[in-house]
Amino acid sequence: MRNIKLTFQYDGTKYQGWQRLRNTPNTIQEKMESILSLFTNENIELTCSGRTDAGVHAENAVANFKTNCTSSTEEIFHYCNTYMPKDIVVKKVDEVDENFHSRYNAKEKIYTYKICNNTFHNVFTRKYSYHIPTKLNIDKMREAASFLVGEHDFKSFTALKSKKKSTVRQIYSINIIEEDGNIDMVFHGNGFLYKMVRILAGTLIEVGLSNIESDSIPHLLFLKDRSQSGPTAPAHGLFLTRVVY
Incomplete structure (x- = not known):
C-alpha cells in the first residue's frame, strides 16, 4: 500500500468548504476524491492537513491518501491537473512514508x-x-x-x-x-x-x-x-x- 501526498491550492469561492458533506457534493474533498477514485479505480479517501470553511481559500493545502495504484507520481500529477476543476490545482505529488499523516504530522x-x-x-x-x-x-x-x-x-x-x-x-x-x-x-x-x-x-x-x-x-x-x-x-x-x- 502506497501513501501519496498532495500539495494543492484552491479557490474556495463556490465550495461549501473542504470537508465532504452528506447533503451536497460541492466540497473540495468530494471533487478531489472523485477524480482520484476514477484514476486509481479505487475508493480514495483523502486526509487533509485541516478543514477550511465555506468560501475560504488555500495556497498550499496538504492531503494524503493510501492506494494500491502503481502509476507514477508524475502520472497522478498530470491526471489531476487535466481533470480537476479549474479552481483546484495540484502543485506537487510525492510518495511518502506509510506513517505520514497530513493532519497529525503538521507542526x-x-x-x-x-x-x-x-x-x-x-x-x-x-x-x-x-x-x-x-x-x-x-x-x-x-x-x-x-x-x-x-x-x-x-x-x-x-x-x-x-x-x-x-x-x-x-x-x-x-x-x-x-x-x-x-x-x-x-x-x-x-x-x-x-x-x-x-x-x-x-x-x-x-x-x-x-x-x-x-x-x-x-x-x-x-x-x-x-x-x-x-x-x-x-x-x-x-x-x-x-x-x-
Missing part, C-alpha cells in the same frame, strides 16, 4: 487574512479580500495582536462547541502588513481552532475601527467567552498559506 500552520482598506473595492480582488472603506488604525491593531502572541486559552476566539477539546494553542507571530491600502494579517501558530483565525481577524478589525480597545485583549482571553470578542470576519478574505511539517 505549524500559517494563515493570511486579506483586507482592502481603500474607499472603493478593487474589482479584480473583491472575491479574495474583505473590503473595509473606513481607515483602520494599523498601529492599534499591531498593539492588540502582540497580546495574542504566545500560548493562551483561545476559548474567547473560537466557535468550537465541544467542552472536551482543549482550546489552548500557541501563536508564534501575527504580522500586519499594509501597502497601498491592502492589508495582510499573517497568523503563524502551532494550530488553530474552529473559525479561530476569522474571529481573531474580526477582533483586530474592531480594534482598528476603535470599537475595541487594543489593551482589552488580555481581558478577553481571561474571560474565555466567545460573546465578548469581535465578529467572525468574512470567509472570502482568508487563505491557508502554508503547512509546516
Whole structure:
C-alpha cells in the first residue's frame, strides 16, 4: 500500500468548504476524491492537513491518501491537473512514508487574512479580500495582536462547541502588513481552532475601527467567552498559506 501526498491550492469561492458533506457534493474533498477514485479505480479517501470553511481559500493545502495504484507520481500529477476543476490545482505529488499523516504530522500552520482598506473595492480582488472603506488604525491593531502572541486559552476566539477539546494553542507571530491600502494579517501558530483565525481577524478589525480597545485583549482571553470578542470576519478574505511539517 502506497501513501501519496498532495500539495494543492484552491479557490474556495463556490465550495461549501473542504470537508465532504452528506447533503451536497460541492466540497473540495468530494471533487478531489472523485477524480482520484476514477484514476486509481479505487475508493480514495483523502486526509487533509485541516478543514477550511465555506468560501475560504488555500495556497498550499496538504492531503494524503493510501492506494494500491502503481502509476507514477508524475502520472497522478498530470491526471489531476487535466481533470480537476479549474479552481483546484495540484502543485506537487510525492510518495511518502506509510506513517505520514497530513493532519497529525503538521507542526505549524500559517494563515493570511486579506483586507482592502481603500474607499472603493478593487474589482479584480473583491472575491479574495474583505473590503473595509473606513481607515483602520494599523498601529492599534499591531498593539492588540502582540497580546495574542504566545500560548493562551483561545476559548474567547473560537466557535468550537465541544467542552472536551482543549482550546489552548500557541501563536508564534501575527504580522500586519499594509501597502497601498491592502492589508495582510499573517497568523503563524502551532494550530488553530474552529473559525479561530476569522474571529481573531474580526477582533483586530474592531480594534482598528476603535470599537475595541487594543489593551482589552488580555481581558478577553481571561474571560474565555466567545460573546465578548469581535465578529467572525468574512470567509472570502482568508487563505491557508502554508503547512509546516
